[in-house]
Amino acid sequence: MSTALLPGAAAPTDVASAGAAMHALMARLFPICRSITGNGVRETLAVLREYLPALQVHEVPSGTPALDWTVPAEWNIRDAWVKNAAGERVIDFQQHNLHVLQYSTPVHGWFSRRELDEHLFSLPEQPDLIPYRTSYYQASWGFCLRHHQREQLREEHYEVCIDSTLDASGSLTYGELVLPGASEEEVLLSCHCCHPSLANDNLSGLAVAVFLAQALARQPRRYTYRFVFGPGTIGSLVWLSRHRETVGRIRHGLVLTLLGGPGGFTYKQSRRATADIDRTVALVLRDFGAEYEVRPWLPYGYDERQYCSPGFNLPVGCLSRTPFGEFAEYHTSADNLSFVRPEQVAESLRLTEAVCEALERNHTYRNLSPYGEPQLGRRGLYKGVGGGQEGADWQMVLLWLLSLSDGSKSLLDVAEQANLPLALLHRAASALEGAGLLQPL
Numbered sequence: 001m002s003t004a005l006l007p008g009a010a011a012p013t014d015v016a017s018a019g020a021a022m023h024a025l026m027a028r029l030f031p032i033c034r035s036i037t038g039n040g041v042r043e044t045l046a047v048l049r050e051y052l053p054a055l056q057v058h059e060v061p062s063g064t065p066a067l068d069w070t071v072p073a074e075w076n077i078r079d080a081w082v083k084n085a086a087g088e089r090v091i092d093f094q095q096h097n098l099h100v101l102q103y104s105t106p107v108h109g110w111f112s113r114r115e116l117d118e119h120l121f122s123l124p125e126q127p128d129l130i131p132y133r134t135s136y137y138q139a140s141w142g143f144c145l146r147h148h149q150r151e152q153l154r155e156e157h158y159e160v161c162i163d164s165t166l167d168a169s170g171s172l173t174y175g176e177l178v179l180p181g182a183s184e185e186e187v188l189l190s191c192h193c194c195h196p197s198l199a200n201d202n203l204s205g206l207a208v209a210v211f212l213a214q215a216l217a218r219q220p221r222r223y224t225y226r227f228v229f230g231p232g233t234i235g236s237l238v239w240l241s242r243h244r245e246t247v248g249r250i251r252h253g254l255v256l257t258l259l260g261g262p263g264g265f266t267y268k269q270s271r272r273a274t275a276d277i278d279r280t281v282a283l284v285l286r287d288f289g290a291e292y293e294v295r296p297w298l299p300y301g302y303d304e305r306q307y308c309s310p311g312f313n314l315p316v317g318c319l320s321r322t323p324f325g326e327f328a329e330y331h332t333s334a335d336n337l338s339f340v341r342p343e344q345v346a347e348s349l350r351l352t353e354a355v356c357e358a359l360e361r362n363h364t365y366r367n368l369s370p371y372g373e374p375q376l377g378r379r380g381l382y383k384g385v386g387g388g389q390e391g392a393d394w395q396m397v398l399l400w401l402l403s404l405s406d407g408s409k410s411l412l413d414v415a416e417q418a419n420l421p422l423a424l425l426h427r428a429a430s431a432l433e434g435a436g437l438l439q440p441l
Contacts, residue, residue, distance in 0.1 A: 018349060019342030022207040025051070026260070026345075027337055029203050033097040033196045036136055036231035037062070037074040037172045044193050044206075045175040045229060051210050052177050055229075059171040066241040069234060072136065074170020075103050082116070082143060083159040090153060091143050097196045098333055100162065101142035102134035108161045116158050122147040123332065130333035132198060136234075172238060174230030177213055181221035187359060188253035188316060189213075189352075190303055194231035199340040200321075201330065204260030207345055212352050222360045223251070236303035240312060252277040252359055253316030255304045259348035260340030261329070263322035264291025271297045271308035275315035279412050280358045280422075287421045288351055295323075319355075321348065361426045362412055363440040365405040365433070374402065379435040396420075397428040405438055 029047060034040035042057070049055045064071040080093035080100045093099050101121065111119075119142040121133045127147035135142070141162055175193070189212065191205035206229065213227050228239055240247065253270075254277065265285060269278045273296065285292040299305050301324065307316035321344065329335045376382035381398060400418040409417075411425050432438040 015343065015346045015350070018211065019344075019346030022211055022345045022349065023337070023340070023342040025207050025210065026199055026203040026340060029206065030197055030199060030337055031097075033077065034194050035075050035102050035196065036194045036234055037072060037170060038076045040076075040196065041173045041193060041231060045173065048175060048206070048210055048229060052213055052227075055175050055177045055227075057173060057175050059173055060238050060242075062168050062170045062172070064172075064238070066234065066238040069237050071172045071234065071238060072103075073166040073168045074172070075164065075166055077104070077162070077164040080104070080143070080162040080164070081160075082153075083161075084155050085157065087159075090158070091145050091149070096130060096333060098130045098132050098144055100164075101140065101144060102132075102196070103136045103166075104141035104162045104164055105139050105166065106162055106164045107141045108163075110157050110159050112157055113153060113155065116153070116160065119143060119160075120145060120150055122150045126328070126332060126334075129329075132195070132331040132333075172231065172234065174228065174235050174239060176229070176239075177227040179213065179216055179221060179225040179227075181224040183222060184224055184249055185251045186224045186226050186249045187356065188226050188228065188250050188307070188314070189256060190228040190230075190236065190253065190307070190316070191256045192232035192235065192303060193229045194235070197333075198331070198335045199337050200258050200261040200335050201324065202257050204258065204340055204345050204348070205256040208259045208348050208352055209256050211349050212356070215349075215353055216356060224249075225356075226250075230303075232303060233306065236306040240306060247312060247314060250314050250316075252280070253307060253314055254281075254352070254355070255302050255307075255316060255318040256320075256352065257302050257318065258320035258322065258324060260345040261321050261327060261335075262341070262344065263327070264293065265348075265351065266293050266295060266320050266323050268295045268301065268304065268318040268320075268323075269297050270304065270315050270317045271299075271310075271313060272315055273297055275317075276359070276362065276410075276412060277315050277317050279416065280362065281317060281319065281355055283412065283415050283422050284351065284354045284358050287423065288354065290347065290351075319352070357426075358422050361422075361429075362410050363429070364407065364410045365401070365429060365438040365440055366407040367402050367405045367437065368439050369402075369437055370406070373399070374437055379437070381431060381435060393424075394428070397424050398432060401425065401428055401432060402437065407441055 082091040304318040307314040
């Protein structure tokens with residue numbers, strides 16, 4: 001199974017072109033009104049299939065049990081507005097799809113200003129922004145608007161219309177891409193595709209996942225990589241309910257989200273805290289050169305809390321830049337295409353590629369000449385003139401590897417114990433293996 005770039009597009013060759021291409025994908029997806037079900041998700045996945053032709057799209061009927069949950073009725077919306085007595089739209093879904101409370105039930109009629117106010121959502125502390133609000137599992141309707149706009153609604157009555165449908169015979173849609181590797185052991189990459197017109201949360205995660213999949217498809221793979229593009233919470237629950245017998249193949253996993261905004265990187269550990277994915281991301285971040293923070297497990301957040309629930313306890317962490325709720329633009333109309341910068345998503349892509357490379361190259365080695373220190377000089381691995389410190393760093397990497405490669409320690413172990421960069425260890429391991437001094441197990 002393979003993937004391809006968008007027809008006619010060349011593979012990005014540098015950070016600038018990669019960032020521009022990813023931002024262009026986000027710009028194309030931004031206007032789509034996505035929710036946890038419905039045509040917006042299908043339209044989004046159809047665009048992704050242009051970049052990833054092998055992406056499989058799955059439909060799960062409404063009413064299907066998913067662990068302790070049930071797939072909800074499918075929601076779609078055609079139009080929504082609030083009109084004044086003159087027939088002017090004072091709140092208009094056509095102007096911004098955040099204006100409607102997600103999963104609003106259909107409504108049409110006249111309401112007093114007081115009655116309408118019970119169905120309005122605004123941010124007094126951010127009066128120029130439209131909030132993003134949802135009511136997925138409790139029947140309701142409403143409108144989100146700028147607080148300044150709300151304060152201008154002074155007429156006694158308004159006509160309200162939400163032209164939406166909730167179809168119990170509908171379905172939930174998610175996408176899945178599998179890139180087979182030499183092993184059936186899997187790396188899971190997951191991101192949500194249910195937010196309307198929010199660029200960082202989570203079009204940035206979608207873009208990074210798409211371009212990461214393209215990069216992985218162009219190279220040999222030790223692991224099998226599984227990408228899941230689904231609606232938040234219910235999507236991962238549905239996916240888990242359909243893969244209970246095979247999730248044991250997952251050796252490493254990441255939820256990718258909020259990867260296009262400003263700020264350094266944040267990695268939230270898996271529930272295990274010391275899984276190889278937790279150690280790998282921490283080491284890659286240490287060597288990457290950007291600001292970062294590693295945070296402990298928290299049973300709140302994105303889909304990692306489903307993958308890491310006690311019954312599954314999968315080794316899945318969450319990679320983001322500034323976490324949810326910690327930047328002023330979060331879940332508002334300010335999370336737009338200007339807030340997400342091409343260079344930031346490109347840097348996030350480079351980081352995820354580095355993590356996958358580290359996972360691919362994390363072998364455990366055995367020293368094939370363990371009795372005494374092998375003579376590195378005659379193998380061209382040691383400096384020719386003694387007494388000075390030239391090449392000392394390289395020599396120490398070689399010696400650390402030879403010392404710790406007793407068949408029980410992986411390169412992660414060596415990197416942690418010796419405080420050495422993973423990339424340098426990878427080079428040194430290849431050199432020692434080529435010289436017949438190390439053997440991968």
